[in-house]
Amino acid sequence: MNGLLTVTPSPHIRSPRTTRSIMRDVLIALIPVVIVAVVYFGWRALLLICVSGAVSCLCEFIWEKAFKKDITISDLSSVVTGVILALNMPAGMPVWELIFGDICAVIVVKMLFGGLGRNFVNPALAGRIILFVSFTADMTNYTVPSFAPDALSSATPLALEGSLTWADFPSLLLGLHGGVIGEVCSLAIIAGCVYLCVRGVIKPIIPACFVGAELLFSWLFGAANPVLGVFSGGLLFGAVFMATDYVTSPLTNWGKVIFGVGCGFLTAAMRAFAGSNGAVSFAILIMNLLVPYINDITRRKAFGGVKAK
Template sequence: MEERLLVTASPHIRDHSTTRGLMGYVVIALLPCVLASALIFGVQALVQVVVTTFACVAFEYLYEILNHKPNTVGDLSAVVTGIILALNMPVGMPLWIAVVGAFVAIVITKQLFGGIGYNFANPALVGRIVLFLGFTARMTAYVYPDMAVDALASATPLSSSVDLGAVNFLDMFLGLHGGMLGETCILAILAGFAILLATGTIQATIPVSIVATCYILTLLYTRDPYVALMECMGGGLLFGAVFMATDYVTSPFTTKGKLYYGIFIGLVTFLIRHFASMNEGMSFAILLGNLMTPWFNEWGHQVPLGFKKAKKAKAKKEGGAD
């Protein structure tokens, strides 16, 4: 029997991954951050996560029902958006403001652009930025409960009034300082990162290139390895690099593209932190990176095997024909 070679379009390697499965892994990876936020900030942190997540799921369900679209709540993408958005807010945020953020993330950023796979930026990221610009005082009211359960005001480690060289490493690592719910505990973020890598949900290229770029530039600028390390551990750099910059839809799909994307985000974050009026620039850096993703994909496009050789042979043939 004659065998024929069928040449088809890529991709040639397939697996049985589903959106629900991938989002389920992300939810599991976010659980350490949710647990850490509850231990550090109290039960109110859990309430905030539950309400924001429920609002995201409800908005997606209602929008699709009203517009007679297939229901996609079961893919868990709205759940992931809700958890990430909640972890991007400080404890004590009025719940109605959290619901506004959920509306911006799900309806405006995701559904109005066509739903999952068509959003121009990470929905939770846009929700955070809108809340930051619209409710700045609330979004920068960093507090955390001490051992006596009394709420204490606390400056973030990136505040200009804080000497990073004097910051305790263990406090930074365990998240015993003010900040957003999900960005304070480095141990929890690293645990989530390990889960995402172990399940093959993400690659390490984007998070590592972001953090490495920011660390190297900060080290060159401050000439203090410890300060550079503390700056990378402070703010939303690690949380954003692991859970937001790696969004499938809004990040590059080629290895080179991911590298360019990560370096770009690390560079912009460093520039905003040191040469702008903001102590924290990760959100805006990721947003710019999302918008630049088509270019990073193009610049990082992989040349097909044999393409250059075939191009030379074609040019030589055409030259001989002349």
């Protein structure tokens, strides 16, 4: 602060928490996922993650330098965007395509709209969708960890959901199957989720509602085994790390419930009726766009106030 008396409207709450500390916690929560990715998919996974994080940062830096704005890369939000985007790639993804995704995520989705806090959808998610639409073949060319059991080694578990049995459950949980590098190991993602919840960075409402609604609706839509569906595909990763983004999720608890249930419903519907690839991403993207309206209808009444018409 520059020593001037800054007068702002209430509430005057002081908190030691900064954007930087929150993003640092998210990065720490991502560590188990990153370790699993490197162990399962080799050094190429690490290469993708490092390149993506660095390029995202660089994009933000160059943009802010070019338009003479304050350099904000030290808040780590771009690193988080880059790492999450890389974790959404299959291990064989060409690096230049990933770099294109980073540029789209940081410059088009975030900086063009005014930087962190003004992005209308989650940048990493939008980057993933842009890559998914542009390079569908590369994005769905899922690599399988070399030590996966035969039953799971052909496609992602979602593609063969009908033939999965409970016997495959342990390998699903450990992530011994094909998929993008970050989504395979459910245990690592759950560990990250627990860390984020314990540190108070996210509330478990969105992931819980998301997963619960997906379970319920995929059961209603007649999925063979809804519980296995939760642990295959990008559902958990999306629910924990992408749907909970502060900027693009609702503010109130009831808003978060609507948001989570909406994501779960759309995911289940797309998985049941449209094809499994990218269902989670599109579901979260659509709900991201509805967040302003969810915020409007769940606005809390001020104490003693009249409900706004």
